[in-house]
Amino acid sequence: MLIGEVARRSGVSTRMLRHYDALGLVRPTGRTVGGYREYSAEDVRRIFHVESLRSLGLSLKQIGRALEDPAFTPSALVGDLIRWTEDRLERERELLERLRAVDASAPTGWRDVLRIVELMQGLDSTSAARRQQAVLARPEGAPVPAELLARAVLAESDPNVAGALRWALARSGGDGMAALAAGARSEDVDIRRRAVPAIAGMPEAPGATAVLADALGDPDATVRGYAALALGRCGVAAAVPALIGMVVEGAHDVDAAEVLGTLSRDPGCGKQILTALVGELTTPTADSATRIRLTQALVELPGTTAREALRRLAHDDDRAVALVASAFVTVLDERAPADRG
CATH class of the missing domain: 1.10.1660.10 (Multidrug-efflux Transporter Regulator; Chain: A; Domain 2)
Known part of the structure; x- marks a missing residue:
């Protein structure tokens, strides 16, 4: 031929x-x-x-x-080809994500495109200070794709940068919930610990409450705590057991007690909370430190029933608990006339 x-x-x-x-x-x-x-x-x-x-x-x-x-023999060469192809695909995946991030920002001109590219380059920096600056130095009103910020939140290990990213995400005008919800279901506990606080920072985003409610059943206590605090601040009574558990365990117990106090303003929820706290106080296995935290939580509850429980604790067999309860009763009694006035 x-x-x-x-x-x-x-x-x-x-x-x-x-x-x-x-x-x-x-x-x-x-x-x-x-x-x-x-x-x-x-x-x-x-x-x-x-x-x-x-x-x-x-x-x-x-x-x-x-x-x-x-x-x-092809085996070694084929193995090299697999690694080269995986590297190339990873680079192309990153490029695709960058292009999607630019597209999601709906740029009106090349200046907007360059701003997004600069942000992505800043977020890729090995310097935590540079990453934080890249987030905080954005011009007011400059478009920032929420999906990009959400992915950055899930990957960020520095707490200061993570805080800046959550702040920017809450102000971004988009919700980024798809990425955050996937992060909340990740098998990696560190990713879940980053995703749930970010969702908690934007509770009005569509689907946020459902994801936080699922997180109440997370095997990690830290993740459960983030979800419970966020839901409790939104008035969701389902968070009560987890909040009580935080007080018992001493994990952000002050924050948990404050949220329980807010939830207690609802009469039905208040009764549930008071019963649960008193029940934990009478648990035979509760040590002195735990009972003191529970006593302090009682102070946050409104109404005379909680105060009566404190008066009983002022005569508790555990002297440390009795002293703490007695001090709180004195403060509350002194405050009562002023409150009525």
């Missing part, structure tokens, strides 16, 4: 076939009387072998070695 027919049948251009010939990769075995290249069936078969190996990412030099060297 002449080169034109080979090109039509193989799909390889005549220019590439001549290149293969020049490299010695596929040399036609014959020539016509007029000197034109003439390919045999074996030559065409070799062309298909070359194209098959090219489709795997091998260079022409590697293909020549593979076809000519009987001792050549």
